[in-house]
Amino acid sequence: MQLLEGEKEQILDCVKEVLIESSKKSEDLIPILQKVQAKLGYLPALAMEKIAEGTGVSGADVYGLATFYNQFRLNPPGDHQVKVCLGTACYMVGGDITLESFERRMEIREGETSPDRRYSLERVACVGCCTMAPVVVVDNEVEGKVTPTRVDGIMLALEGESGKAKESRDAEKEEGEQK
Amino acid sequence: MSGSNPLELYNKMLKEARAEIESKENRARVLVGTATCGVSAGALKIKEDFNREIKEKSLDVDVIEVGCMGHCYAEPLAVIAKPGYPPVCYGYLDDGLVHRLVEDFLDGDDPSYEYALAALERNDVFPTFEDFPRGVYEKKLILEKCGYIDARDIKGYIARDGYSAMAKALTGEPHQVLEEVKAANLRGRGGAGFPAGIKWEACMNGGAEEKYVICNADEGDPGAFMDRSILESDPHLVIEGMILCAYAIGAQKGYLYIRAEYPRAVGHVQEAIDQARAKGLLGNSILGSEFDFDLEIFQGSGAFVCGEATALVNSMEGKMGMPESRPPRLASQGFRGKPTILNNVKTFAYVPFIINRGADWFKGIGTEESPGTAVFSLVGKVTNTGLVEVPMGTTLRQLIYDVGDGLPNDKEFKAVQIGGPSGGCLPESALDVPIDFDSLHDAGAIMGSGGLVVMDEDDCMAAVARYFLEFTQHESCGKCTFCRLGTKHMLDILNDITRGEGDAETLGLLKELAEDVRDGSLCNLGKTAPNPVLTTLEYFYEEYKAHLEEGRCPALVCRDLILYYIEPPKCSKLCNVCVGSCPTEAIFTRDDGLKEIDQEKCVKCDNCLKACPPEYNAIVKLSPPVLPPEKEKKAK
Numbered sequence: 129m130q131l132l133e134g135e136k137e138q139i140l141d142c143v144k145e146v147l148i149e150s151s152k153k154s155e156d157l158i159p160i161l162q163k164v165q166a167k168l169g170y171l172p173a174l175a176m177e178k179i180a181e182g183t184g185v186s187g188a189d190v191y192g193l194a195t196f197y198n199q200f201r202l203n204p205p206g207d208h209q210v211k212v213c214l215g216t217a218c219y220m221v222g223g224d225i226t227l228e229s230f231e232r233r234m235e236i237r238e239g240e241t242s243p244d245r246r247y248s249l250e251r252v253a254c255v256g257c258c259t260m261a262p263v264v265v266v267d268n269e270v271e272g273k274v275t276p277t278r279v280d281g282i283m284l285a286l287e288g289e290s291g292k293a294k295e296s297r298d299a300e301k302e303e304g305e306q307k
Numbered sequence: 308m309s310g311s312n313p314l315e316l317y318n319k320m321l322k323e324a325r326a327e328i329e330s331k332e333n334r335a336r337v338l339v340g341t342a343t344c345g346v347s348a349g350a351l352k353i354k355e356d357f358n359r360e361i362k363e364k365s366l367d368v369d370v371i372e373v374g375c376m377g378h379c380y381a382e383p384l385a386v387i388a389k390p391g392y393p394p395v396c397y398g399y400l401d402d403g404l405v406h407r408l409v410e411d412f413l414d415g416d417d418p419s420y421e422y423a424l425a426a427l428e429r430n431d432v433f434p435t436f437e438d439f440p441r442g443v444y445e446k447k448l449i450l451e452k453c454g455y456i457d458a459r460d461i462k463g464y465i466a467r468d469g470y471s472a473m474a475k476a477l478t479g480e481p482h483q484v485l486e487e488v489k490a491a492n493l494r495g496r497g498g499a500g501f502p503a504g505i506k507w508e509a510c511m512n513g514g515a516e517e518k519y520v521i522c523n524a525d526e527g528d529p530g531a532f533m534d535r536s537i538l539e540s541d542p543h544l545v546i547e548g549m550i551l552c553a554y555a556i557g558a559q560k561g562y563l564y565i566r567a568e569y570p571r572a573v574g575h576v577q578e579a580i581d582q583a584r585a586k587g588l589l590g591n592s593i594l595g596s597e598f599d600f601d602l603e604i605f606q607g608s609g610a611f612v613c614g615e616a617t618a619l620v621n622s623m624e625g626k627m628g629m630p631e632s633r634p635p636r637l638a639s640q641g642f643r644g645k646p647t648i649l650n651n652v653k654t655f656a657y658v659p660f661i662i663n664r665g666a667d668w669f670k671g672i673g674t675e676e677s678p679g680t681a682v683f684s685l686v687g688k689v690t691n692t693g694l695v696e697v698p699m700g701t702t703l704r705q706l707i708y709d710v711g712d713g714l715p716n717d718k719e720f721k722a723v724q725i726g727g728p729s730g731g732c733l734p735e736s737a738l739d740v741p742i743d744f745d746s747l748h749d750a751g752a753i754m755g756s757g758g759l760v761v762m763d764e765d766d767c768m769a770a771v772a773r774y775f776l777e778f779t780q781h782e783s784c785g786k787c788t789f790c791r792l793g794t795k796h797m798l799d800i801l802n803d804i805t806r807g808e809g810d811a812e813t814l815g816l817l818k819e820l821a822e823d824v825r826d827g828s829l830c831n832l833g834k835t836a837p838n839p840v841l842t843t844l845e846y847f848y849e850e851y852k853a854h855l856e857e858g859r860c861p862a863l864v865c866r867d868l869i870l871y872y873i874e875p876p877k878c879s880k881l882c883n884v885c886v887g888s889c890p891t892e893a894i895f896t897r898d899d900g901l902k903e904i905d906q907e908k909c910v911k912c913d914n915c916l917k918a919c920p921p922e923y924n925a926i927v928k929l930s931p932p933v934l935p936p937e938k939e940k941k942a943k
Contacts, residue, residue, distance in 0.1 A: 220687060
């Protein structure tokens with residue numbers, strides 16, 4: 129995924145900051161990755177390279193850890209993050225159908241972020257409200273009993289919102305340029 | 308503090324905590340269940356609603372966040388305790404009901420029993436949870452305080468005799484703790500059921516000066532959440548259990564390995580550790596004794612295989628979570644190469660009870676070989692979902708029909724899946740199997756993590772086996788060839804079966820492969836991954852055969868073997884609901900006004916079937932996927 133303007137500096141600063149705080153022992157590697165992801169929202173390749181340099185662990189091992197554990201993501205989160213629960217109870221009542229509906233509407237696959245970074249789609253295992261299955265977490269709000277029709281509704285709401293967000297961003301940008 | 312006795316110090320602390328809690332309990336209180344399950348159902352909003360309504364009426368009422376009471380089917384829920392009335396639990400709350408409860412009960416004097424689930428104390432007016440069938444079979448030990456105390460206030464725990472087991476143990480010798488746990492025959496609740504006492508003894512005799520205690524809270528089973536609930540609702544119980552273990556084996560440092568996906572649990576446990584440290588219950592010279600022990604949280608990054616002991620330790624050392632061959636066992640060579648005890652959240656949670664009430668009392672609950680209780684997260688096609696705790700030896704039938712109140716919508720029971728991806732599916736005929744480590748193992752399932760999923764006639768066993776295998780295949784760490792390639796190959800075969808592809812030899816090959824993966828893998832992930840496949844093959848062989856021989860999915864689940872069809876005689880020409888419900892515009896209106904589905908466009912999302920008004924009920928699923936007109940043509 130292409131880095132945005134200014135993102136490179138942000139990544140470098142963030143890694144530097146996290147490395148200063150940690151012991152740089154290999155035992156600290158997972159907490160370091162967790163902290164960087166907490167700040168950036170994901171683990172860009174550049175960040176992993178810098179962490180490898182800083183800790184003296186090989187880049188391959190850092191990448192190995194980042195791909196071994198489910199918590200780490202290599203794609204930036206979208207403006208709107210949708211997580212579809214595919215725990216046992218949700219799967220049994222058609223969670224996979226819900227996931228497919230989102231894939232169709234967002235035109236991305238599970239685990240991906242749309243090129244304009246508006247949406248990201250993930251599958252998760254059990255958010256712990258099995259009685260409301262199938263469950264979807266939209267920007268940290270839990271939605272229960274999500275059918276494909278509800279998916280359409282959710283997407284419409286998000287499209288409205290991110291349309292607005294984009295407009296206001298564009299307006300800000302314009303203002304800045306004018307100044 | 309030299310010369311002071313741990314018990315004296317503790318009793319002073321207990322007295323203070325009790326006084327404070329009692330003064331709080333003399334006022335009206337609202338306890339809102341805000342464990343993750345409650346929060347997902349909107350409990351935080353309910354809490355705000357209560358606060359707002361109470362403020363508007365300027366009432367003197369405390370609104371407190373508590374953990375999970377286990378009645379997840381009725382979330383969001385709250386308990387209202389008003390002096391002069393029995394504490395009453397209300398479920399299915401929304402802003403309207405909150406308004407009413409505040410107005411009528413907190414401000415007025417009508418407890419609105421018509422909205423109550425149950426009372427929490429015996430009284431002459433309203434039944435308690437114990438009066439329902441569920442209460443007869445349930446026996447709450449480690450879930451006892453969950454949902455009734457403020458998890459974020461150590462005094463709530465202390466006031467209920469919390470840390471008294473620790474104070475008692477500190478006045479005695481470490482080996483007394485060990486002997487009590489050994490005598491109680493406490494078996495590890497992580498799933499395998501290895502006796503904790505024997506593990507502890509091996510670690511105690513491990514020799515080294517430095518030892519570690521680790522609590523495994525890397526709950527990765529996609530259908531289980533009891534460890535999270537306990538940590539969120541009663542974190543001090545687990546901490547006290549860990550301190551007792553550390554005292555018994557002589558460890559100075561402990562870790563709680565908690566999944567980072569459980570932010571609430573991590574937060575509550577961290578607060579609990581800080582509070583315990585501030586009170587001198589953790590850290591150097593605990594309660595004035597010579598015993599030092601401290602705890603730290605390690606956030607796991609989400610890998611199912613890290614539930615395996617050696618993989619978990621590797622992960623804590625900053626490596627990929629791959630299991631190692633044993634021996635050496637962790638008890639002699641574990642974290643940082645030192646003797647280490649690793650037990651599950653629930654195992655530690657039992658220890659304070661055993662120390663306080665004795666091994667004989669503990670052995671009086673459950674069965675001889677598996678004493679104590681079992682905690683399950685009861686989900687799937689069952690009326691009362693939630694967390695349940697029953698004595699070992701309760702049968703599956705009692706658990707599903709009495710505690711869970713049976714299946715909803717008059718559906719037929721088909722199978723129960725126990726133990727998550729490592730467990731098995733048991734049929735109706737196995738319902739009278741008592742729940743204990745050995746009986747379940749003999750039946751082909753395992754106690755496992757405690758996920759218990761009930762399935763009805765609408766669930767396809769081949770699809771269920773495929774689901775679990777997809778999970779384990781994804782989570783296989785890749786170390787052993789059998790697990791890495793075998794699960795992949797099994798998944799391919801199961802994918803074929805759900806598409807109706809395969810011949811007479813397919814099922815034989817699948818079984819052979821499953822047995823090889825079971826026998827050829829190093830750790831329990833690989834060894835148990837074939838369980839869902841093996842049990843469904845054993846108990847539901849006919850269903851697999853129908854997929855292959857007739858191209859038919861009896862439960863009408865496998866999407867390549869079904870099609871959706873609008874029955875012309877039932878379709879009302881005037882209604883357009885199905886057309887609007889279709890996400891791919893596959894449904895169209897024919898010239899004669901009837902609706903029809905374009906099978907090329909249909910993605911089988913089930914939307915139209917749900918949308919079709921019940922008075923018409925015109926849409927059906929057919930398997931094998933042959934349209935009735937074509938069938939007639941063929942017949943001619």
